[in-house]
Amino acid sequence: MMKRYLLFLLLLAASSLAQAQKTTSARVIGNIFSDVAGQPLEGAFLLLTPVDKEGEKPQQTIADAEGNFEFTIPSGGKYKLQAQFLGYSPWTGILYFESGKRNAVPTINLPATTMVLDTLEIIGQTVAMEVKEDTTVFMAAAYKTRPEAVAEDLISKLPGIDVDLSGNVTAQGEEVKKVLVDGKPFFGDDPKIALQNLPVEIIEKVEMIDEQSEQARFTGFDDGDRNKVLNIITNKSKQYGKFGKGTLGYGTDNRYTASGSLNLFKGDQRISILGMSNNINEQNFSMQDIMGAIGGGGRGRRGQGGRGGGGGMSSMMDQSQNFLSNNNNGISQTNALGVNYTDKWGKNWDVTASYFFNSKNTVLEQYSFREYILSDMDNQRMDQNSVSESNNVNHRLTARLENKINDRNSILIQPTISFQNYDNIDHWEQVTYLDEGDTLNYSDNESYSDKAGVNFSNSILYRHKFKKDRRTFSVNLTNTAYTSSGLSNDWALTQQIQNGMFVSDTTDQQTESDTRQWGMSANTSYTEPIGKYGMLQLGYNVAYNENNADTYSRAFNYESGEYDEILEQQSNVFESNSLRHRPFTRYQWSNRTVTFATGVAYQMTDMQNSSIYPHSGDYHYQFHNVLPEASFSYRPSRRSRLRITYNTQTSLPSINNLQDIVDMSDPLNVSLGNPELQQEMSNVFRLNYRKFSPENGQFFFANLSATTTQDKISTATWIAQSDTTLADGTQIARGTTITQSVNLDGYFNSRATVSYGFPVEVLRSNLTLTTNGQYTRQVGLTNNVQAYTHNGLIGQSIKLSSNISEDVDFNLSWSTNYYMINNELQANSNNNYFQHSLQLKYRQRFLDRFFIGGTGRLLMYNGLDTGDDPSIFLLSANIGAQVLKNNRGEISLSVYDILNQNQSIARTVSESYIEDTYSTVLTQYAMLTFTYNLSDFRPPKRPRGMPDRDTMRMMMN
Template identity: 20%
Template sequence: MKKYICFLLLFILSIISYSQSITLKGVVKDSITTPLSYANIIAIPKDTAKTMTFAITDDVGRYNLSLHQERYTITVSYLGFETYNFELDAQQDIEKNIVLKPKENQLEEVVIEIPVIVKQDTMIYNADSFTTGEERKLKNVLKKLPGVDVDKDGEVTVNGKKVTTMLVEGEKFFGGGSKLAVENIPADAIDKVVVLDNYNEIPFLKNLSDSDEMAMNIELKEDKKKFVFGDIEAGKGNKDYYRTHSNLFYYSPEINANFIGNVNNVAETTFTFKDFMNFQGGINAVFRGDGLSLNSSRSDFSQFMESQDLVSRSSKFGALNITKTVNNKLNVNGYAIFSDDNSNTFEETQNQYVAFLEDKESTTNSKNILGIGKINFDYTPNLKEQWYFRTQFKKSDNFKNNNISSIVNFNNNLINTRKDAIATLINQNIEWHKKVSNKHTFSFVADYVYNKNNPNTFWETNNSILQGLIPIIDEPIYELSQLKETQRNNFETILKHYWVLNNNNHVYTTLGNRFSNDQFSTYDSQLLNNGSTNNFNTSGFGNDLDFKLNDNFLGLHYKFRTGIFTFKQGGYFHNYNWKANQTNTTKKQKTIFLPDFLSEIEFKKSEKLKATYQLKSTFSNASKYANQFYLQSYNSVYRGNELLENELFHSARIRYSKFSMYKGLMLFASVNFTKKIKGIQNNVEFDGVNQFLTPILIDNPETRWNYNGNIRKKIKNINYKFSVNYMSSNYIQFIDNIRNKNKNNTSSFEMSAKTLYDDFPTIEIGYKRSLGKYVSGNTNSKFTTNEPFINIDYDFLKGFIFSFDYRKYNYENKEFNQENKYELGNATLSYRKENSAWSFKLDAKNIFDVKFKNQNSFSSYIISDTKTYIMPRIIMLSLGYNL
């Protein structure tokens, strides 16, 4: 660890000594000495080959500019004031206070391209002020904007807050997910990036509903409107690897159309699980927050999207998004998405159980087809009324074939599992929002969801499995079959009333009903060699459950604001009625109150403290209530419990944020607390590797704390980042009907330094260290993970771009004598001549040709050491064309 930290410190010192910077600082005021916050100071170098520098004043009017030793024109501007200009020969640190005069004639304003404009909940970035023309996609632009981050999964954050909705020209881009946008929108089409905090798509609800959403709107350049633009790329790699990708865009005042296509066999995933969740549909966020959630099965396409470590993958992806403005009252938009994915995985695992050791190999082949379509009608009869009509359809067909070789005490068990799952989802909802007067506003939604899943599973093995748990008949080859069907009909209606007593006092009333009807059935059997069937239904198998849940709820909240403080308190009364109709019928009824609380302190626009608390309730999916046995996997049998009730838990969070462009500082800290009062845990009974599981409802099963801190500081032309995370959980687990207390504590910190020089590569070098401790009964496990990393981006020789990322992974667990090491690296070199439509790219994935990754896991009854094999080194040459 010490050598990594020393190397990082030496890197930082060497970069600091790389260039001498001059500081220009001071205060911007008006003619009566009132500080002007969020004024813009722009330094334009006389050498036009150099990049301009800018700063924004803080809450007390201070600014701070880092300049090179050369001549500049300094421009200071503020809305409603005359622009102030002066010449500067930057040879030493200078302190200069500036006084701006009010404009005498507002009608003669001169439009100035200001890099960043901050006003209330909106930040507007002028993209050309931060880019050099070498950027390829939206993500490259966003990474250069102050306060904006884009991670490897395409998730965007601004000043530490996640962007939840992505817009282009004010319309949602493929449902509002960020990944498809940041990976595909061409950089040269972007004019401005507008960040909208506390976003609400219904304008007159913005100051009424407690939206914590953040949206990002991409405004396009004028020459990209009414014009088809985008790019097409094709590449060929070593062996048989290939990749083709296309993005086509058309925007006009009447119609917008986007198409994204990708075909590859290099495990490039255009559509991720996070994107899938964004396309799930559902109702507007303003109707959420009543404290109840209904868990649903994830046995459809989503479960196949999480694996990233693959031996091979081939994918076909196409997406079309169209928006049509019919007139000034009606807007129609929709999208269609198709994905066809074939993948293979291979894992080697050593499982250490309490009394024996298992060596296991697992090979999986899967084919997954998904289609999603959605159409929306947005009708705005006037500025005080809004209607939405939304219809979504999703269909998936997924096939998975898994082969396992399990060796226990020199006995080799071969198990083949084949699973075919067809899932269908239909979602229809209608929303209405009406501002009746300045004091009274109403919102109403009716939402219907139909979700059907038909997974069929077939197991084949050479040894008898699940002996004593299933009524199996001896055969040379054992063949087991399961037909399972889950079907849910869910209907919700919610009416909200916003009563504005005055600007500082609001009363909210919510009235709603949620009805859910779940049907769950299973049929397990053994297929015998003589063609007959050994039906397990005579031995307690075979489920046919009809589960109904009706929830009537009433919510009442009072919100008031005084000075820098905002408070909101209230709660929801829920009346639950549920019935599980199967071999016997169980009926239950319960009334419960779920209080919640919100408090916010806004010390200033850039510094906030927010605390929230809510008592939440959760109902499990129908399979947990099914009281007959059914096969869960090749070595486990599951039986539900019709006596289960809702889970109940406290959820609280405190979040502090502060950012200062003057100081180049961003600071975030949060504490999350969750305590289950009533919770469902599985009781696991073991017979060798075989498991019998059943859910039980227990008191105080889990308590969890999570602490996060993140600080970023810009000094001269270097960004420093330090983050820390600590998680502590205590939970109850039942093994063979014995109550076990488990403790899991993990902590990590990460520090890095990133250069921001105009004529020097952008280099980020950092180090991450993770510590973990797991305690269960007599098991005590500690692990340490060290991860040094480096990322490089370099624009050179007018048109060349080089990028490189490297991470070394070192895992150590001394108690179990485990130590795993591997390193991963990727590099890309691209070239595009100025004003040319053609581009070339050479990229290499898995440069060190690592064969597998090591992963370790442990619990109260098993310790696992897993090797997951990954794709080999791939070198690919691509040719691109920009439209």
């Protein structure tokens, strides 16, 4: 009883304290405008200083795009408010604010001036961030970077944003898939190109946007769907001129690098040219793989089941965690060239277009050890080693053309086309055996493949606003076309146990494949206001897709010396067509604080699958689905927001999984198509909360997501326990692995990320603490037994980013992840282990021109079931000097992997096996590099006799 009473008193005291704090603090809001044209003064600086309050520090903020500003003060009282904006007379006022209330400051109107004014003293750090609607703005000047740094160096310092060693960017726990420059695409949707090529010196601020779709932004109807986008705002003084960088380097083992960029900015017209060539695994772009060809040679390569579904969760020593700044397994030689063009044509057309070419040659050696998870026999294991060489060539062109016809009508056209050529030579050996060491089979394989593909898509969006506010109509037409063709030669020598004896067999075949897909869709939307805060949306979506796959396999004829013996069981002509109708309706209620939306769609899908050769068969399916959705957004202040969304979605199987074919290009790893696959249906829940405090540089965000999937396209795996004959007569030896895609219920995935960051003034750095968790329940069939594999992860990381000066730059981080693997079939396969990582990136300039720097990473593991807990210490360093006028040149000597410890180890966990893979990576080398930075900015000249902007404002006044 006493314990309950004490608990009650503690809760009452906490409640009273919270209430007292709530009623004592006060909000101060206001807006600031130009008195010349009544325009909001975005970026105006405001300083709030307490009067006669000892110990309370002044606060500072900046106005957003609408001229709004906000302070939160610990208690009411008398304050001095000061406002200033370049080119305007400052404003000062003494105001009294009441505790526990929302205090509105009278609108501030600043008069323009041509006089040189004293500036307000900025207390502590420069204002680092501001929040407006779904956008967080970071001021570049508040984050110290070296003068020659690129955008990626700045981005990695921003609160809530992480850049991994491969250049992938996450913002508030979500992947960033697009980076804009002044609101326009830069080389399409490839984030790496912008972040690794644009210099920091041209950046004024960076916007982190929760971007809605084009239709949602136009209609004002929030469907709850968001993508994280970074928008780099360039400094107006840097929008006229030319800038860029050139680098040449040569090192030991014939390592080399050469790269260059040139940017020609002339206001709205901007031309950027990029190029690079190296053999040190560096690339400043994202690879395109429109055919799904990268990562394998022959079909069904390495026992992964070319047509089987099921992915794994890469959980141990993931490749992206390795030391390389742009890590790729193997040794790669890369060549790339790109051009980006942005301009404004006339009064109405905004145009952006880009072309990018890249060619990559990779030599890779791998060793893998796989343990199959079986319930009714001793565990089966497979060891494999391989050597491969691949060439991947890509061309991609993108464009964005927007015509603002008038105030009520606009049209947006976005075409994209990609070309890919891929060839691969692969040799691998495989041994399968039981736990006690008995060998089941052996194979020696060679594969050569040559593939080419073209992928085209285009979107046309027409938008119309009626005279009545919030009444809109839009229609989005899209069409896609894809074609690929390939030729692969597969040779294999297999030794298998049959009737207690080893029997050898040779496979020599050639496979010709041709895939064609095209589709078109139309999405219409009409919105109608209902009252002051309500809105109704009515829409209709229709989509048609047609898919064709032709596959012909032929055996080598030793008499004719040609591949002319058709293998009917491995050949197939298949068609899959689908037609979808989806009418939908949504209702939204929204004010400045709360937005709630709900809707429902009725989807009717007709899927017709047909096998034409070597046998005919029709598979006709109709799916009728009711798809509800809902979203809720609560914004208690401009700087905090809670968003909750729920939606349902469906996905049809791909033609590669549907095609009715037996793939025996790798005789010991056979894959089957499944023309009876059904569509998937998923329920997705997301929760996101964020809060920023620009005055003290603190931020907090939390993300939670959960997905359940019915009829998940997963993998069924059969391990032949005796010599077997398939339904089509194909002979399968004991120990052979057979995979096929199947629909299974029970898949579940959830993720959670919580992050808190704040400046550490004594270190003049920013500290970020992040806790993350993940749980995945995969479902699969193994020898006709359905079972779940549970993969869990709990992790904690600490990141310290310097903000000391341009001469000292470092990033220090520590992370610990605890992995949990549990399979219901085999408890012996369960494994829980730790992964620890310590990483430091450092650079310091001294004696004005000289610098020293380096990167180091310690990677450790504890508890692996392999009996070996590896630790890897990767260390690189460089030293150099800046030369030429204005330090435009730089000479440096760098040594990569000083201790020669670099390696790549990855663990993959699937429904039916656990596999550890060791891959060759780039190791120790030294390189001498020269870099030249071009920076020549020249604002346009005013016609003779024309007054400057400030004088014109005074004249207008």
